[in-house]
Structure formats: C-alpha cells, structure tokens
Amino acid sequence: MREQNAMVSSRFSAIATTLALVLIGITSLAQPVWARETLPSAQQPEQSIQPYLERFSKGITEFTLENGLKFIVLERHQSPTIAFHTYADVGGVDEPDGQTGVAHYLEHLAFKGTERIGTTDYTAEKPLLEKLDQLFDQIQVAKAKGETETAAQLQAEFNQVSEQAAGYVKQNEMGQLVNQFGGVGLNATTSSDATRYFYSLPSNKLELWMSMESERFLQPVFREFYKEKEVILEERRLRTDNSPIGQMIEAFLDTAFTTHPYRRPVIGYAKDLRTLTRQNVQDFYDTHYGPSNLTIAIVGDVKPKQVKRLAKAYFGQYTAKAKPPRVTTVEPKQTEPRSVTRYLDTQPWYLEGFHRPDITDPDNAVYDMIGSLLSRGRTSRLYKSLVETQQVALSAQGGGSFPNDKYPNLMLFYALTAPGHTVDDVGTALEQEINRLKTEQVTAAELERVKTQARAGLLRSLRSNGGMASLLTSYEVKTGSWQNLFAELDKIAAVTTEDVQRVAQATFTPENRTVGRLLSTAQKPQAKSDETQKEGDKGETVQGEIPSPNQPTK
Template identity: 40%
Template sequence: MFRFFFRRGLPVLVLSLLWAGTAFAQPLEEKVYEHTFANGLRLLVVERHESPTFAAYITFGVGSVNETSETRGVAHLLEHMLFKGTETLGTKDFAREKPLLDAIEEVGEALDAQLRQAPADPQKIAELEKELARLQQEHSRYVVKDEFSRIYSENGGVGYNAYTSKDLTTYLISLPANKLELWASLESDRMKNAVLREFYTERNVIMEERRRSYESEPDGLLYENLLAAAFTVHPYRNPIIGWMSDIENLSLKETRGFLHKYYAPVNTVITLVGDLDTAAAVSLVEDYFGTLPAGEPVPRVTAVEPPQKGEKRIHIQFDAEPQLAIAFHKPTLPERADYVFDVIDQILSQGRTSRLYRALVVEKGLAASVSTYSAPGSRYPNLFVVSATPRHPHTLAEVEEAIYAELERLAKEPVSDEELEQARNRLRVDRLRYLKGNSGLARMLSYYQSVAGNWRYLVGYDQEIASMTAAEIMETARLWLVPRNRTVAILDKEED
C-alpha cells in the first residue's frame, strides 16, 4: 500500500525539510496545475527547475480489486504484457508478425480448452503443445526484446518501471527535460497500439513467479492467507497476482478485453514533475493523448465486507521459522479514523523507541522483529496489521499475548503529549522528505488523485494529524482493535 511506503522514511532527519504544515500546503496548492482533456484524461503538472530532469507517472485507476472471478490476475498480467511493445516497437516486421500472433492465439486457446476438459486427451494436448512451441519459435524471429527500456536508457532515462496494486496500475520514468516529446510519443503509442505478444510465455513466467513468491515463500504465504481469511466478501481478499487456477485460465481474449475497456483516458492520471514549461506540457499531452478514445469508467466495487462477528484464526503449516500476523478491519481515507491509524502505526512500531519494538524486542526479548502497517489497499475499507517473528526459544503464543497487552494499553491509557508529538513529527518529516524528489511528488500526486479522487488530500494531511488527540487514539483503539474484529494467522513447521 503506497501510504505505508512513503511513511517509512530514512532514519536521518533533514532539517531543511522541517517546514510547518501550512507553509508546505499553500505552495503545493499553488504549484500544481491540473487540466482535464475532453476524453477524460487528467493531467497534473508541477514545475521544478532545480535540475534539468522530469519525472513522469501514468496511473490507470484499475487494479486487482476491479477483477471478476473470470479475470483474477489480469491486471498484474497486463503490467507485464504492456512492456512487450506496440505495432511499431518490439517488432522487426509487424505485417509478417501479425499472422503468427493470430495462429498462436488460436492454438493457445485450443490447448487451454483441452487442458480444461475432463478427461483430458493426452495425445491431443501433446500435439497442441508441439504446435504452439513451433509457432512461438517462428514468432521469436520478429520480436525485439525490451525496446521501450532500450530507448529510454539510450536517452538518459532512469527508474523505468511499473507496479500493480489492489487499486491501480502505474508506469513511471525519469528523463532529461528535453525528452518530454519522446516520452509522450512512446507512452501514447503504448496506450493506443499495445500488442500482447508472447502471451503464453509470459503467463508461464507469472505462474512461476507465484510459485516462487507465494507458494514457496513463508512471508508471501502468510500474507496471502491472512487476506483470504480476513475478507469474506470483498475482492481485497484475492492476491494481486491471482490464484494459480486464475492464471492458468486467463485467456488472451479476456486480457485484451480488460485492456481496451479500462486502460483508457477516462481512468488515467498523468503527472509530470520537474524542469518543464506547463503550457508546453499541456499542449504536447493534448497532441499525443487528446485524440485517444475516452474508454469506459472503471465501476466502483459494490461488494461490502460485512462486520466481523468474532475472531478468526488460521494455522499454516510450512517448513519455516514461525511467524504471526494479526489483522483488524478499519476504515479507509478520508475517514478520520484512517488518520488516527497513521499515528497509531507510528506509536506502535515505527522506530526503536516505539512501543511494540521496545516491549517485545528490547525489553522482553520475545520477538526478533515486529511491525505494523495498513493493507492491502486504500480505495475501500482495509486492515491494520501487526506482524511479528518470535525469538527462540519464545513461542508464538507469548508474542501474541504481549501484542494484545500493548493494544489494550493503547485503548486504556492516553499517550503522552511527547509521544504524540513525536509521532506527528515523524509522519511530517517522512512525508516531506519523500516529496523532495520529483519522482516522489509525482507518485504521491498520482496516487491520491486516483485513489482519493483529489490530490489535495496531501494539502490537508498535516492539519488532520496536528489536530489529533490522545482521546481519539484511545477511542479508535477501543472501537477497532478488539478480539471480535481480528483475524489471526500463524505460520510454523508441521508437528512431527
């Protein structure tokens, strides 16, 4: 979750960033230029002329939360596929490549259909696998690997990347200031003419990624099972990468349909931060992106997670050191309680003087590590998670009991003025440090414009935190950090 990401700043304070909240908010509000084009595309521009570079973020307001049972995993798959190129990039001769792509899709669909049949025909499957391999080998002659990355690198680009979350998908790059038109040309071409080449190969890559990062890795396994247990109805329960059966059954047709439906201007925020001329940037984006079809707005998820009526517990047996994760349902932004949980997060686990770290790691020596965070998204009500790893010879039960003692203390005893002010200052400094760079500011503006519906969420954040009281923290803890609202997931080795 992005807000969790930017809260965790570097441990060294930068005094030049210790601005007052109002002093920061007013200039930011004045510096962000926003423009909405006729096709619904939203553009945010911030001029910063300290260095001759700019950061560019393209954020599509669609993520795994918007998938159905037929398309789970498709947003993550598309993140991979959109690096593959267009009708002019990533190919040596698209006119000759296109018939092979059509043939690969036809054989791939036939193979998938055979694999889903019961009973399957091993001979037919073998024949189709052989034919698919032959076509893919022939097709490889026309593929130019990583052409987006090569062009950006040759033109001074750094940080070229993408990520998919529950709530959105983002592509990002930082470039020299004189490369804005190159960026616009490449990215508009990707939005308009993306070619989903090497689909079946990439689908296999993602299945291997799932095996490696979730099914064979204790952290991923624990987290995935925690979400699946905590959410009964809401699609936040599903992994971004999809379940294995989801990935296996994703078709090229479904993937292409999801792309054309939602990865479109009406769901897109472009943020440009750096050494730019605003008027020229608006004109350039209009020229390259303004003629793209608007597309279909991503519908809001209608599933509402029902209130939890009692503690849920799951036990995962896996050959790894024991781990514990405890999740509590909570409201999301812009609810006041969400701000309160930002402060609670700081008080409980951020820094060596935080309550959980001091009590469990330093004083009692029960845990090797302990952390808190909000997950798995922010567009809909989410979870506040406490995770810990016991220190041998202490047990999961001891660590769990100690965590509950600290949560109960939070609900019964007001935090001191000093502790509250330290939490506020850490939040402020971490955020301002992140905003110092072009990429950090672009990321935050894009994120809040997409998830909160307005980048100005940033402007009022310090004021909300500054008005937080110890009584509110106690009230929030009493309301949400309670047994009936929690899901407990433990992971340890199978008993002999």
C-alpha cells in the first residue's frame, strides 16, 4: 500500500510528473468507432482533439444501484484486460480529532481479508481478536495509572493471545488470489481527500473481481490490527520522523493552515496511532464506507450490460446508508505572512506556499497553467532561472495544488539550495520570478507550451485503462461529473495571458505567503542566555513573520 502525502519525496515527484503512460494496441475490428480511433497527437491543433474526446465519452455508461453505489463503465476492447478502481470519498480530512491516521490505517487493513478470505477458521479466530481488543484497553488503563507490573502481565497475556490468533491467518491470501488469476497492480492509496483501491485482471475474470471486491467491503475483518500498528508507526518513522524534509512538510502545513484539516498529516500523528483501537477503525468504516460514498470505475474489455447485472448481484447486497457528514471547516483568509524554520541534519531547503481555491473554482485551469509555467520540468521558469542561470539551487519544483484539491489548498514551490548559497538567496530568486508573472504578461508561445504539456498529459492518461479509471472517479466525485474531465481541455485552451497575470497578482501577495526554511543544525543560532532565549530557539521550529530574503534568518 502507498500513503500519499506521508512520503514527501513521492509527493514531490507526483507534483512534478504526469500520469504514467501505458500504451495499448488497437487490434479488434469489432470495436465501436469511438474505441477504434487512434489518439491524436498532442502537437496537433486543439480543435482536432475535442471531437475525439466527445466520441470517446460516448463509450462510457454509468448507473447507480438502489443503495447509492455508482458505477462508471468505459468499454475499450483494445486488449483482453480490465482495470478496476474503487474510489472511497474519504481521506485524512475526514478523521475525528485524536484519530489522525485512521483513514490510512483502514486502507492497510482492507487487504487483510474477510470472514472467508485470509483465515483458516474465522469462528475460532473471532473471539481471539475480541480478546486482544479487551487486553489492549486494559493495558492502556494500567499504563495511565502507573501500574507497571499489571501492564507487563497484561502485555504477556496479549502476546500469547496474539500468537494464537496469528495461527489462523492466511497471509496475503487476497494478493495470492489476484496473482493466481492473472491480476496485476493490486494496491491502494490514501490522501487527504480520498482512499483508492485498484488492480487489473484479465477480462474473463470480471465476476471474480465482483465477488472479491464486494466481499472485501461487505464483510471486512480487521485482523492483525496490532501488528499493522507497528508497521504504520515504522512507516511514519521512516517517512517523517527520520526524514528532515518529511518533518519540514508536516511543520509547513501546520503553519500554512490554522484550522482546516489539511494541516494534519495523512499518516497521522504518532500519539494518535499508538492509541487507535480496532473499534475506532470499525466506527470510521461504518461511517464512511457506505455504498453512497463509493464510486467504482471499470475500464477495459467489458460489456456494460454484464457489468450492471453482476454489480446488482454482488454489490446490491450493501445496505443503503446516508452520505457521511462533509468537512465544513473553512480556513480563514490569511492576512499576514507566516514562516516556519527547522534545524536538522540536512541540506538546506526552501519552501514557499500561497493559498488558492479548490478544483471547482472557475480559475482552476489558470492556477494549473501558472504552476506549469513556474515549475513543470526543465523548461520551467524556476528551473531555468534558479538552477541553470543563477545556480542558487540544485533543483526547483512545485505544483498547483498541495496537499490536495478538493478544498482550498496551496500552490507550493520548493528548492534544494546549491552549495555556497543560502535559502535566502533562493527566496530572493523565487520572488523575482513570481513578481515577473505579476508585472509582465507571459508570451503567447510560452503559454502555448504549457497548454500543450497539459493536453499531452491528459491524452497519455486516456491510453491507460488504469489512468482512465482513476481520472473518471476523481472528476465524478470532486467536480460532480466525470464529463468535466473532457471539459478540461476547453478550460485550458481558454486561459489567456491576461488571466495568468490577473490570478498571479491576486494570489502572490505577501500576506498570502507562507515560507518554510529547512536549515542544517550548524546554522542554528546560539542563545545568549537562558533569560533571553526564545521559545522557538529551545526547539527546532520558529514561527512568525517572514524576514526579508536579503536579511539573515533568525
């Protein structure tokens, strides 16, 4: 399983790269016309692409079961495979206070099986799982009371029962079944906004997927809960606690957001992970995994009528539930600059973020174009200026939506400082490029270049069954209709140089800026005395207004 936003290097790569390209051959002569057409080149005029997309969308069938579970089916017969994508409209932002990480925890446990899969005898296993829950609660109470001896005795009993329960577990049986029947890519991701489960199978295994996936979400058994707790805590140590940039991102989000749950790490805080119970996960599942909160895309060598018949038979067993409550917290408008500094054993990094609206905003495409102009690849302004010309940074990247885009979020830019230069050198150079967008209109040729990149990225994703399934579900849930995916090119094409300057002037203001400085411990200032030492100097984080990039960092 992969957890988005916890592994910062993966997140940075995801911001800077396009969707994976998976080419499939066109071999069947019995396909509908829309499915037989060759994709147009990304270099062709925009007018040649939209008609193709319109014909492409005619191959999509959608239906909703009586219990509220929605299916989107794209019929593509180019290869005898099917990509399946289950999109749960729940992520880190939906977690109760004190239970951060529960969404990601549940994603891990969703691979542990059901009452039939993953166990040799669930009837015998079940009371042992319940006994472990009781012992865990008793251990926590004993520790809270300072009853060390009692806690140790309970822990010994816990270990013994855990070994007994492990004797009934059939390790990774779900994965083995998928592999046995020719499946590939069994995985899942958790982000701030959503949890996604996906894999591909040969087209003659459609009913197998229906059976396994419906059972996985109808009768999940959260076995090996306490073993997985240690796995996730180790994941957090690897990706955050022992990672300087991981710690920086966590501190940066906590500074840029004051109230919205985007400020919390998707992997969760260690103190919350240690105290999470299996009942917490069960309650979260009961609240957020109702059929009306799931959207499933099936893309590939399928017949929509067969999909609908099997979906009714397998997923129709779900009991209808009301949609869970949505996040209503609104991040207050930032009215003054903010900054956070961390001193760790690391090379210096510089981060800068600006608040922006969510994916449904009319200017969403403009923000995407600005993000591409500044930071997409080696032709971007930041790379050419900071890395190639001024040589103040070893890398300079960023993106238009961080940590995600369902709610108002951040445009984030970041750079690894080059030897012989400071983060303030990077900050000054970055400010110069941002100011250029505010004071000078981009050229038509430069804007057209990033539009072409955006069109190419979309077209590449259309060639992949898995990429297509991911996009269809994401646009359906976040924007209200999968058809908005095909309207995206029109919005991109409509962006003007005046739009870029207008949005840049409104967004890139000092009061809307948050700066993060990750400095080496050698750069940490020494306190003059205990009486004059500031609170920020006692730890590793200093928050406050942003000093001028030309002034030394406090």
